[in-house]
Amino acid sequence: MPLPDRVTIVEVGPRDGLQNEKAVVPAATKAELIDRLAEAGCTVIEAGAFVSPKWVPQMAGTPEVLAAIHRKPGVRYPVLVPNLKGLEAAIAARCDEVAVFASASEAFSQKNINCSIAESLERFEPVMERAREAGVKVRGYVSCVLGCPYQGDVPVGDVAAVSRRLHEMGCFEVSLGDTIGRGTPGAARAMTAAVAEVVPVGALALHFHDTYGQALANIHACLELGISVLDSAVGGVGGCPYAKGATGNVATEDLVYMLHGMGIPTGINLAALLEVSRFVSDAIGRPVPSHLAAATAA
Amino acid sequence: MPLPDRVTIVEVGPRDGLQNEKAVVPAATKAELIDRLAEAGCTVIEAGAFVSPKWVPQMAGTPEVLAAIHRKPGVRYPVLVPNLKGLEAAIAARCDEVAVFASASEAFSQKNINCSIAESLERFEPVMERAREAGVKVRGYVSCVLGCPYQGDVPVGDVAAVSRRLHEMGCFEVSLGDTIGRGTPGAARAMTAAVAEVVPVGALALHFHDTYGQALANIHACLELGISVLDSAVGGVGGCPYAKGATGNVATEDLVYMLHGMGIPTGINLAALLEVSRFVSDAIGRPVPSHLAAATAA
Numbered sequence: 001m002p003l004p005d006r007v008t009i010v011e012v013g014p015r016d017g018l019q020n021e022k023a024v025v026p027a028a029t030k031a032e033l034i035d036r037l038a039e040a041g042c043t044v045i046e047a048g049a050f051v052s053p054k055w056v057p058q059m060a061g062t063p064e065v066l067a068a069i070h071r072k073p074g075v076r077y078p079v080l081v082p083n084l085k086g087l088e089a090a091i092a093a094r095c096d097e098v099a100v101f102a103s104a105s106e107a108f109s110q111k112n113i114n115c116s117i118a119e120s121l122e123r124f125e126p127v128m129e130r131a132r133e134a135g136v137k138v139r140g141y142v143s144c145v146l147g148c149p150y151q152g153d154v155p156v157g158d159v160a161a162v163s164r165r166l167h168e169m170g171c172f173e174v175s176l177g178d179t180i181g182r183g184t185p186g187a188a189r190a191m192t193a194a195v196a197e198v199v200p201v202g203a204l205a206l207h208f209h210d211t212y213g214q215a216l217a218n219i220h221a222c223l224e225l226g227i228s229v230l231d232s233a234v235g236g237v238g239g240c241p242y243a244k245g246a247t248g249n250v251a252t253e254d255l256v257y258m259l260h261g262m263g264i265p266t267g268i269n270l271a272a273l274l275e276v277s278r279f280v281s282d283a284i285g286r287p288v289p290s291h292l293a294a295a296t297a298a
Numbered sequence: 299m300p301l302p303d304r305v306t307i308v309e310v311g312p313r314d315g316l317q318n319e320k321a322v323v324p325a326a327t328k329a330e331l332i333d334r335l336a337e338a339g340c341t342v343i344e345a346g347a348f349v350s351p352k353w354v355p356q357m358a359g360t361p362e363v364l365a366a367i368h369r370k371p372g373v374r375y376p377v378l379v380p381n382l383k384g385l386e387a388a389i390a391a392r393c394d395e396v397a398v399f400a401s402a403s404e405a406f407s408q409k410n411i412n413c414s415i416a417e418s419l420e421r422f423e424p425v426m427e428r429a430r431e432a433g434v435k436v437r438g439y440v441s442c443v444l445g446c447p448y449q450g451d452v453p454v455g456d457v458a459a460v461s462r463r464l465h466e467m468g469c470f471e472v473s474l475g476d477t478i479g480r481g482t483p484g485a486a487r488a489m490t491a492a493v494a495e496v497v498p499v500g501a502l503a504l505h506f507h508d509t510y511g512q513a514l515a516n517i518h519a520c521l522e523l524g525i526s527v528l529d530s531a532v533g534g535v536g537g538c539p540y541a542k543g544a545t546g547n548v549a550t551e552d553l554v555y556m557l558h559g560m561g562i563p564t565g566i567n568l569a570a571l572l573e574v575s576r577f578v579s580d581a582i583g584r585p586v587p588s589h590l591a592a593a594t595a596a
Contacts, residue, residue, distance in 0.1 A: 181593075185556065185559075186560040186561065187559060210589065211589065212589050212593055213514060213549070213555075213556075213588070213590065214514065214556055216512065216514060217556060219515070220483050220515040220519060221518060244595070245592045245593065246589070247589060254511040257510055257512070258511075258512055261482025261483075261484065262484040263484065290511070291509065291544070292511065294541075294545065295510055295538070295543065295544035295545075
């Protein structure tokens with residue numbers, strides 16, 4: 001299969017990135033970050049999460065963020081919602097796209113959201129129904145697709161099963177998350193190929209973390225399968241709650257550099273994105289871990 | 299073409315890595331580093347360089363390093379030599395393998411060694427002759443294979459021409475260096491494939507820098523061409539003289555993690571290698587940039 005003609009980047013820095021940073025970034029700064037990302041050419045920007053501020057204080061300001069951003073035509077601003085209450089809050093904040101999350105690992109599901117995978121999917125039924133009614137698109141995240149911090153290996157059949165179920169329930173896209181960044185290229189390609197047998201490849205995205213430096217190699221291994229949607233975070237912010245000191249989501253600028261180098265357009269202006277990366281660095285008060293940021297600093 | 303059955307890592311940390319670190323590591327510490335790398339399973343360890351200590355003070359202690367190491371049977375300890383004088387010093391230090399270096403970029407050759415590519419190859423003639431006579435194997439490095447800090451793009455034909463010449467002159471292996479880490483997977487694969495048309499692929503090695511985070515993806519793109527020798531530096535030490543703050547050679551531990559994950563053995567014990575990475579970090583007095591080092595640091 002040839003490489004994709006074009007890749008859509010789902011910029012998750014304002015959510016998955018900042019959610020795992022120590023610093024709580026003010027809503028006004030987050031809104032400016034999101035507007036700057038849109039100006040740099042990002043067309044999908046995960047803007048926040050309607051989750052309990054007790055669990056995730058970094059996401060507490062999501063309503064203020066959504067009120068403050070300047071919505072650009074053609075740009076999507078999804079938010080993460082764990083349940084119906086979150087979805088109602090998202091609708092109230094004028095969101096027309098949300099994301100739900102399940103795990104491919106039974107152990108992770110129990111530890112992280114205190115219920116089985118099957119139970120978590122059941123809980124999404126009313127969310128999907130309400131979203132349909134309200135005309136809100138729903139994206140599905142699957143975590144631990146290449147390994148779990150609790151159970152270790154995760155069978156590809158389990159990843160395929162939960163991905164298929166999310167797609168059947170109405171998720172327009174399923175994002176396959178290597179939550180702990182443990183995957184290597186052969187495993188990433190085999191897992192993605194297995195899921196692509198039960199969910200159309202055009203409805204799949206990859207969400208890889210760079211904990212062990214493997215994210216770009218893993219993405220490269222999967223591009224030939226027809227994958228054309230990739231999640232990443234500007235600056236590579238976020239770290240990993242399961243590996244202190246580790247890097248987080250693959251950095252958008254490193255990914256865009258690779259894709260453009262391969263002749264695959266993304267619509268993103270790399271120089272402008274690097275400015276946004278410096279803005280994020282200032283916002284969290286530390287150097288971001290992206291390679292491009294380091295190589296182009298000073 | 300299938301993936302290689304096995305990969306030989308050429309560990310260049312003690313030379314290419316430490317050569318570009320600010321800290322001058324004492325000879326005794328370098329010797330201990332080399333012995334620890336051999337204990338961890340490295341079978342080729344670039345031990346130093348016989349270059350002018352005025353130009354490269356970090357390499358001044360090479361004779362002392364070679365005198366202090368405990369040579370392990372089956373392990374090779376090559377050193378870099380720029381000319382006949384360097385080769386004689388290497389022979390005096392009981393080296394049975396050396397490396398010479400040329401550039402694929404005319405501009406880089408002029409700026410770096412003050413002569414044309416053709417002249418640099420001519421200067422190697424007596425080196426090759428003396429090495430043959432002394433039973434010393436010679437490896438050839440080619441720099442700037444995916445871009446040059448002075449001339450920008452470097453035609454693949456130029457890379458192939460200098461690689462072929464080095465091989466014809468008697469280099470048993472030609473190592474293709476992405477000196478400034480500018481390459482992306484498509485370009486890396488195309489360049490390697492072009493060189494493999496004029497030099498047997500079994501006599502080629504890749505020497506990639508991680509300046510822009512592309513090294514593992516680039517290596518992944520080339521493994522299917524039959525490449526089975528890869529240069530890397532423990533800890534990813536060394537930085538880049540052309541991009542302040544950038545990372546250096548691809549980190550051996552990140553590379554070994556990828557290869558082992560792909561089912562490709564290297565003979566290196568990853569846990570032991572991570573201990574050596576921590577040793578290097580202490581030796582240079584700063585955290586090393588490898589992802590595995592960060593992810594596994596307490």
